Every structure is written in structure tokens, then in C-alpha cells.
Amino acid sequence: MPAPSDFTRTLAQLASKVEVRLAAQLDACAGRGADRLLAAMRHAVLNGGKRFRPFLVIETAALFGVTSEAALEAATAIEYVHCYSLVHDDLPSMDDDDLRRGQPTVHVAFDEATAVLAGDALQTMAFEVLASVRNHDDPAVRADLLLELATASGLMGMAGGQMLDLEAEAAQAKDIDVQRVQSMKTGALIKAAVAMGAILGHARQAERDALTIYSENLGLAFQISDDILDVTGDAATVGKATGKDSGANKATFVSQLGLDGARAKLHQTENEALAALEQFGNRAGTLRNAMAFMSSRKS
Amino acid sequence: MPAPSDFTRTLAQLASKVEVRLAAQLDACAGRGADRLLAAMRHAVLNGGKRFRPFLVIETAALFGVTSEAALEAATAIEYVHCYSLVHDDLPSMDDDDLRRGQPTVHVAFDEATAVLAGDALQTMAFEVLASVRNHDDPAVRADLLLELATASGLMGMAGGQMLDLEAEAAQAKDIDVQRVQSMKTGALIKAAVAMGAILGHARQAERDALTIYSENLGLAFQISDDILDVTGDAATVGKATGKDSGANKATFVSQLGLDGARAKLHQTENEALAALEQFGNRAGTLRNAMAFMSSRKS
Numbered sequence: 001m002p003a004p005s006d007f008t009r010t011l012a013q014l015a016s017k018v019e020v021r022l023a024a025q026l027d028a029c030a031g032r033g034a035d036r037l038l039a040a041m042r043h044a045v046l047n048g049g050k051r052f053r054p055f056l057v058i059e060t061a062a063l064f065g066v067t068s069e070a071a072l073e074a075a076t077a078i079e080y081v082h083c084y085s086l087v088h089d090d091l092p093s094m095d096d097d098d099l100r101r102g103q104p105t106v107h108v109a110f111d112e113a114t115a116v117l118a119g120d121a122l123q124t125m126a127f128e129v130l131a132s133v134r135n136h137d138d139p140a141v142r143a144d145l146l147l148e149l150a151t152a153s154g155l156m157g158m159a160g161g162q163m164l165d166l167e168a169e170a171a172q173a174k175d176i177d178v179q180r181v182q183s184m185k186t187g188a189l190i191k192a193a194v195a196m197g198a199i200l201g202h203a204r205q206a207e208r209d210a211l212t213i214y215s216e217n218l219g220l221a222f223q224i225s226d227d228i229l230d231v232t233g234d235a236a237t238v239g240k241a242t243g244k245d246s247g248a249n250k251a252t253f254v255s256q257l258g259l260d261g262a263r264a265k266l267h268q269t270e271n272e273a274l275a276a277l278e279q280f281g282n283r284a285g286t287l288r289n290a291m292a293f294m295s296s297r298k299s
Numbered sequence: 300m301p302a303p304s305d306f307t308r309t310l311a312q313l314a315s316k317v318e319v320r321l322a323a324q325l326d327a328c329a330g331r332g333a334d335r336l337l338a339a340m341r342h343a344v345l346n347g348g349k350r351f352r353p354f355l356v357i358e359t360a361a362l363f364g365v366t367s368e369a370a371l372e373a374a375t376a377i378e379y380v381h382c383y384s385l386v387h388d389d390l391p392s393m394d395d396d397d398l399r400r401g402q403p404t405v406h407v408a409f410d411e412a413t414a415v416l417a418g419d420a421l422q423t424m425a426f427e428v429l430a431s432v433r434n435h436d437d438p439a440v441r442a443d444l445l446l447e448l449a450t451a452s453g454l455m456g457m458a459g460g461q462m463l464d465l466e467a468e469a470a471q472a473k474d475i476d477v478q479r480v481q482s483m484k485t486g487a488l489i490k491a492a493v494a495m496g497a498i499l500g501h502a503r504q505a506e507r508d509a510l511t512i513y514s515e516n517l518g519l520a521f522q523i524s525d526d527i528l529d530v531t532g533d534a535a536t537v538g539k540a541t542g543k544d545s546g547a548n549k550a551t552f553v554s555q556l557g558l559d560g561a562r563a564k565l566h567q568t569e570n571e572a573l574a575a576l577e578q579f580g581n582r583a584g585t586l587r588n589a590m591a592f593m594s595s596r597k598s
């Protein structure tokens with residue numbers, strides 16, 4: 001197993017490839033819409049993010065011999081959904097965050113109406129990218145990718161999870177099912193990223209099933225580590241305010257299981273994810289490292 | 300040509316067919332997401348709207364022998380986009396409207412965060428419906444419908460138009476290109492509805508071109524008549540506050556052309572739309588009536 005630094009280098013290399021494509025797609029829109037809206041969309045998207053969901057699309061597709069170039073459009077599509085959700089989650093009526101990756105959030109840098117519209121147009125962009133022939137020459141693959149991403153993003157996925165999260169916070173409910181809320185809010189997109197890679201790779205059902213177990217545990221690890229960082233991290237490293245969840249009396253894995261309990265659960269998800277990858281042998285090295293990276297992340 | 304009342308009856312019949320399908324689609328989500336979010340989505344969608352965009356999808360498809368049943372899923376998809384845009388446009392940070400069709404808007408009936416998320420999830424629903432095999436068994440048709448709707452909805456269409464409209468209002472600009480703004484904000488979806496009907500009907504290029512001229516003029520007529528109603532209508536009939544645009548010093552067709560000038564332009568769009576339908580002969584009777592209805596609407 002390579003040192004973690006090798007993994008972060010792989011992640012960074014793919015991230016810059018994704019960033020270049022995102023910039024090219026947005027640049028292609030210049031002069032064809034509202035300049036201010038495009039500027040807000042660029043602000044939301046071209047922010048040096050880790051591009052973890054695109055990475056998962058690309059690396060899962062690579063398990064089946066699909067090149068990163070062939071997976072890149074689908075990879076950007078899921079990043080647009082992720083970015084739109086951050087813009088809307090940061091709004092004053094939602095989580096009311098002024099800072100994202102050390103930069104002013106969209107409604108601070110622009111204004112609230114522009115932030116609402118930028119999120120809206122970024123969501124549309126995701127589906128526009130997937131529907132285009134530039135994404136894939138087989139329309140059946142395009143439609144499958146679309147259905148996967150849409151199902152993960154809406155009422156029964158990300159948006160529904162954010163609603164439940166807001167409700168839980170408002171009620172200061174300590175006994176909510178954190179795992180269910182987070183599996184919708186954060187997990188659904190991570191699962192969709194892996195599933196989209198499998199669609200691009202024309203994976204067999206048994207392979208899809210194994211990848212689903214992997215991605216569900218990966219998503220869970222993502223949220224548990226986020227909750228741990230909220231307690232143990234500092235704002236400068238994490239790049240956003242910490243201590244916010246505990247300050248808000250929000251139900252988290254740490255508040256429900258304690259710090260040690262959360263760490264034990266994190267370890268368990270890691271084991272289950274790695275077991276699911278066994279059938280892919282050495283080919284799954286990068287996906288294994290992704291899981292290890294998630295369990296030990298500092299930001 | 301039948302009396303206008305025959306047309307409004309056709310429109311109402313299709314609207315109730317569309318409403319039944321919309322309700323069924325939303326009911327199928329019950330218990331699978333956040334209850335409050337689904338309730339807000341239902342509030343936004345099941346409001347007795349005219350369903351004019353679904354009507355255009357269905358009637359354009361009917362030109363080519365496609366049954367209303369076969370066009371119904373695509374018809375609901377565009378209505379979800381329309382409804383999402385109304386929920387977000389009504390937000391306090393946007394047009395700040397409390398009333399829609401005589402009912403409290405979503406952020407009034409629920410709250411602002413729920414309204415943002417309901418709009419988001421309704422947009423997702425549109426693409427989910429189109430990507431599903433229930434919509435059409437040919438994935439190429441599904442992908443074409445998706446691309447058409449996405450292009451019309453985003454930065455270069457509806458969302459971009461709303462941004463330009465807000466900017467024009469903030470600047471109290473009297474010399475903005477109202478026609479360009481409105482062709483994006485309102486016209487893009489009307490054009491997409493007709494184009495989606497043509498896609499379902501496998502229309503030839505010459506037929507698509509003629510239908511584009513029809514739909515562009517129809518969209519223009521929609522906006523001109525809206526501007527006229529803002530000046531001449533009363534709130535009870537129109538179902539929303541009137542006099543709002545002129546009170547806000549907003550550039551409209553009436554403010555730029557005067558009431559007579561706007562009526563003359565409306566008449567001109569009608570003539571151009573009807574000329575474009577000539578090649579379809581008697582089959583286009585309902586689409587002709589739609590144009591006449593638009594020019595003479597009272598609400």
C-alpha cells in the first residue's frame with residue numbers, strides 16, 4: 001500500500017484535471033447568459049475543491065478499464081450538484097455560513113438572490129452535461145447516469161437529507177437517526193459517484209452490489225470523520241468554522257456515540273468497505289486508499 | 300375555428316389529466332424522503348395551475364400522432380421546472396411575493412429554507428422523470444428531451460433570464476432589451492415545451508423550424524399580454540398583485556411601447572405564429588387556438 005502522500009498526489013492530479021474541465025465548460029457559457037450569474041457560478045465551482053466525488057466516478061470507472069478522459073464529463077456533472085448544494089446550504093435561511101474554503105460564500109460575495117439562482121443553474125448544468133453527447137455516445141448510458149444522479153440528489157437523497165437535518169437542528173433533537181439523515185444528505189452523492197463509475201464501466205450486477213457496499217461505508221466514514229473533525233479540528237486546517245455542530249446542540253455521531261465510539265464506528269466502516277473491494281484485487285488499490293484517506297483525514 | 304370556450308375546455312381537460320399524473324408521481328414519493336419537503340413540493344405543484352407548458356408538449360406531440368398518454372411524463376417534467384422557478388422567484392430575496400394563485404407562497408406556508416429545498420427538489424424531479432424508462436422506451440428520445448429542457452432552464456435560459464430581470468429592476472433600467480430578457484425568462488420554457496413535443500413526434504427539421512417560429516412568437520405573446528394585464532387587469536381576476544411592475548419602474552413592453560404599441564406588437568406575434576403553423580393544416584387547430592387564447596387572455 002503506497003504512503004498516504006501518494007494517494008493525496010493522485011487525488012490532487014485528478015482534481016486539477018477536473019478543475020480544468022469545469023473551467024472550460026463554464027467558459028463555454030460566457031456571453032450566452034447573464035454575466036453576473038456566470039460569475040457567481042464560477043465563484044461557487046472554481047474554488048480548488050478536493051473533487052472527491054469526481055475522483056470516485058473516475059476511479060470506479062477505471063476499475064473497468066474506462067479512461068479518465070471518458071469519465072470526465074460525468075465526473076464534472078456530480079461536482080456541479082455538490083457545488084449547487086453547498087451554495088444553497090450556505091444561504092442565510094439555511095446554515096447561514098459566510099465562509100467556504102476560506103473564501104466568502106456566494107451570497108456574501110454576490111447577494112442572496114444571485115446565490116439562489118447560481119445554485120439553481122448549477123443543478124441544471126449537471127443534467128445538461130450528462131444529457132449531452134459529449135458525455136457519452138450511448139444515449140442509454142447517458143440516461144442511466146442521469147437517473148442515478150437525479151435519484152441521489154432530490155427528495156429521496158441529498159435535498160431530503162438537508163431538510164431532515166434542518167428539522168433535527170430546529171427541534172434540537174438528540175435522538176434522531178443521524179445515520180439515516182447523513183446517508184441521504186452526504187452519502188447519497190458519494191454512492192451515486194461510485195454507481196456512475198460502474199455504469200460507465202458496464203459493471204455486472206455482482207460488481208455493482210459490492211461497489212454499493214463500498215460506497216455506503218465510504219459515505220458513512222465521510223460523515224463520521226466530519227463530525228470528529230468538528231470536535232477535534234481547528235478552523236484554519238478544516239477551512240470552515242468548527243465546533244459549530246456541538247454549539248448548535250446538533251445530533252452527530254460524536255454526540256450520540258462519544259468520541260471513542262465514533263472512532264470505533266469509523267474503523268468498522270473501513271473494514272466493511274475494504275472487504276467489499278476484495279473481488280477487484282489489485283485494481284482497487286486507489287479506492288482502498290480513498291477509504292484509508294477518509295478515515296484519517298485532517299480536513 | 301371553435302369558440303374560445305371550446306379551447307379553454309380542452310386546456311382544462313388536459314390540465315386535470317396532468318394534475319392527476321403530477322399527484323400520482325408525488326404520492327409515489329411518500330414515506331421515502333422528508334415528509335415536510337414533500338408537503339412543500341405538493342403545495343407548490345398541486346395548485347390548479349393552467350398547465351400551459353404541459354399542454355404545449357402534449358398538443359405538439361399530437362400533431363405527429365403521439366397520444367396524450369405517451370407525452371404525459373415529459374409534460375409533467377416541464378411543469379416541475381416551471382413550478383420550481385415560481386417557488387424560488389417568490390422568495391423574499393427575489394420577487395418577495397406572498398401570494399400565488401390566491402394561496403400563500405411556499406415560503407409563507409412553510410418557511411424560507413423549506414422553499415429553497417422544495418424548489419431544488421422539484422427541479423431534480425423534472426430530470427428524474429425524463430430519465431426514467433416510464434417516460435419513453437427509447438433512451439435517445441429521453442436524452443434529447445433532457446438536453447432540451449436543461450438548456451432552456453439554466454444560465455442561458457430561464458435562470459439567466461430571471462437574473463437579468465432582477466438586475467434590470469435593481470438598476471431601474473428603462474432601456475434594457477425587454478424582449479431578450481423575457482425570451483430567456485419566460486420564452487425559453489415555452490419554446491422547450493413545443494420542442495419536446497416535436498422530439499416525441501420525431502418531427503422533421505422543417506417541421507421543427509416552423510414550430511420554433513410558432514413557439515417564439517407564442518412566448519413573446521405570453522409576456523406582452525402579461526405586461527398588458529399588469530396595467531389593465533385587477534388582482535382578483537389575474538390571481539396575483541397587479542400594477543407591481545409599473546410601481547417598481549420596471550421596464551416592460553407597455554412601459555417601452557405604450558399600451559397601444561404593446562397591443563400592436565401582440566397582434567404581430569399572433570400573425571407570425573399562425574403563418575408558421577400553415578404547413579400543418581387542420582391538425583394545428585388547437586395550437587392556433589392557443590395563440591388566440593394568449594392574445595386575448597384575461598388572467
